[in-house]
Amino acid sequence: MTTPVLEVEDLRVEVEGRSADIVDDISFTIEAGEVLGLVGESGSGKSTIGLAVLGHTRRGAAIVSGAVRIEGRDILRLSERQRRALRGRTVSYVPQDPASALNPGLRIRTQLEEILEAHGWGESRLARAARLAQMLDEVLLPKDDKFLSRYPHQLSGGQQQRVGLAMAFACRPRVIVLDEPTTGLDVTTQRHVLSTVRDLCSAHGVAALYVSHDLAVVASLADRVAVMYAGRIVENGPERVLFRGAAHPYTRRLIEAIPEMSGRHALEGIAGTAPRPGQRPAGCFFAPRCREAIEACVEAFPPVERVSEQHTVRCIRHAHVLAGAAQARRPAAELPAAETDAALVRIRGVNATHGERQVLFDIDLTVQPRQCVALVGESGSGKTTLARCIAGLHRSFSGEIAL
CATH class of the missing domain: 3.40.50.300 (P-loop containing nucleotide triphosphate hydrolases)
Incomplete structure (x- = not known):
C-alpha cells in the first residue's frame, strides 16, 4: 500500500x-x-x-x-x-x-x-x-x-x-x-x-x-468523492461507486438533483436546510430532511461504517438504502396540453451590434407554451445579448421580436 x-x-x-x-x-x-x-x-x-x-x-x-x-x-x-x-x-x-x-x-x-x-x-x-x-x-x-x-x-x-x-x-x-x-x-x-x-x-x-x-x-x-453535510463527511468512496451505488440518503438526493437531458425523471430538491454550527442535533444531522429516517436515527450520531474496503458511510440505514428501497425516482409529470399553439416568443431575422461590432446574425427562434428552450454556447457567442434584446434592454438590433 x-x-x-x-x-x-x-x-x-x-x-x-x-x-x-x-x-x-x-x-x-x-x-x-x-x-x-x-x-x-x-x-x-x-x-x-x-x-x-x-x-x-x-x-x-x-x-x-x-x-x-x-x-x-x-x-x-x-x-x-x-x-x-x-x-x-x-x-x-x-x-x-x-x-x-x-x-x-x-x-x-x-x-x-x-x-x-x-x-x-x-x-x-x-x-x-x-x-x-x-x-x-x-x-x-x-x-x-x-x-x-x-x-x-x-x-x-x-x-x-x-x-x-x-x-x-x-x-x-x-x-x-x-x-x-x-x-x-x-x-x-x-x-x-x-x-x-x-x-x-x-x-x-x-x-x-x-x-x-x-x-x-x-x-x-x-478519482474518489467525499460527501459533506453540516460539517461532517457522511460518505467517502471511489467516484464510480458513489455515482452508481451511493449508500447515504443525502448522497442519493444530491444525485437526484442533477438535471438530466432526457427529462425522464422529475428534478427533486431537498426540503429544509442544513443545521448551522451550534444548532446541530444529537442524532444524525440529516434525519430531519431524510425520507428514510427512523427513530434510531435521531437518538445518536451515526458512526463511520465500512461498506467495502474503499467505501465508508455515516448511516445506520445504509444496507436499506443499498438494497434499493430508496432508489426509485419519480418520473417527470405529464403537463396538461397548452390552451393555444400560438408561440409566446417569436424571433425573426434578428441582427444585433455592440458599437461597430456585429454579435448576432440573422437569429430565428420560437418558444411555444410550456416549452423550455435552452440557449447554450461559449462565452462571447451572443447568448446574453439575445436575452437582453428579448427583454428590451439592448436596443441596437434589427429584425422582429414578438412577445
Whole structure:
C-alpha cells in the first residue's frame, strides 16, 4: 500500500471564541496523482477544509485539533512563518474567482515571475525564464511577449483561470487545493480547465483536493468523492461507486438533483436546510430532511461504517438504502396540453451590434407554451445579448421580436 501524500486526521475547526464546530471528525487521505472531490451543499464546510489543508482559516474560525500531514509532516504543528513558506511551493491553492486572485495592477509576466522568485525556484534568471515558458505550455497559454505584457482584465475568464493554474503548479507542489475553479466559465472552457488539472496532477504526482457543489463536474474529474453535510463527511468512496451505488440518503438526493437531458425523471430538491454550527442535533444531522429516517436515527450520531474496503458511510440505514428501497425516482409529470399553439416568443431575422461590432446574425427562434428552450454556447457567442434584446434592454438590433 502506497503512503498518501496528504493525510487529514480528526480535523476540527470551530467558530472562534465558541465551542460550536464548523467541521469536525474530518479524516481522509489523497495519494500522488489522485483527485479527491469534496462535494456538498453551500455551507457544509467544504471551503473550510480546503483552507485548513493550507493551515489557514477565514477570520472568525480556528483550527482546534487534528492533523494535516503532507508527506508525513504535520503542517498544523508549524509556526505561521513556516507554513507561509510552504504555501505555493509544497501546497498550493486555486480560488473560485480567478480575477480576484490576480493583481490587477501587474502584468501577467510579473505575476508569474514573482511566485518563482518568492520560493527561490531556479538558480538563475535564465532558469526561471525557462520554467515560466514551461508553465505556460502546461496550461496551453501563449508565451509570447504580447500575451505576457497584458494585465488580468485583458484576459478572458478561462485565460485568467489558466494563469491561476500556472501559478499554483509553478513550483511543483505536492498538494493542490482547488476551490470551485470553474464557476462562471462556459462549458467548453470548463472542460479544458478540468482536463488541464487532470493532466498536471497525473504527470507530476500531485495530490489534489477539488472542492465543488457541482456533482457533474466532480464525476468527470475525481478519482474518489467525499460527501459533506453540516460539517461532517457522511460518505467517502471511489467516484464510480458513489455515482452508481451511493449508500447515504443525502448522497442519493444530491444525485437526484442533477438535471438530466432526457427529462425522464422529475428534478427533486431537498426540503429544509442544513443545521448551522451550534444548532446541530444529537442524532444524525440529516434525519430531519431524510425520507428514510427512523427513530434510531435521531437518538445518536451515526458512526463511520465500512461498506467495502474503499467505501465508508455515516448511516445506520445504509444496507436499506443499498438494497434499493430508496432508489426509485419519480418520473417527470405529464403537463396538461397548452390552451393555444400560438408561440409566446417569436424571433425573426434578428441582427444585433455592440458599437461597430456585429454579435448576432440573422437569429430565428420560437418558444411555444410550456416549452423550455435552452440557449447554450461559449462565452462571447451572443447568448446574453439575445436575452437582453428579448427583454428590451439592448436596443441596437434589427429584425422582429414578438412577445
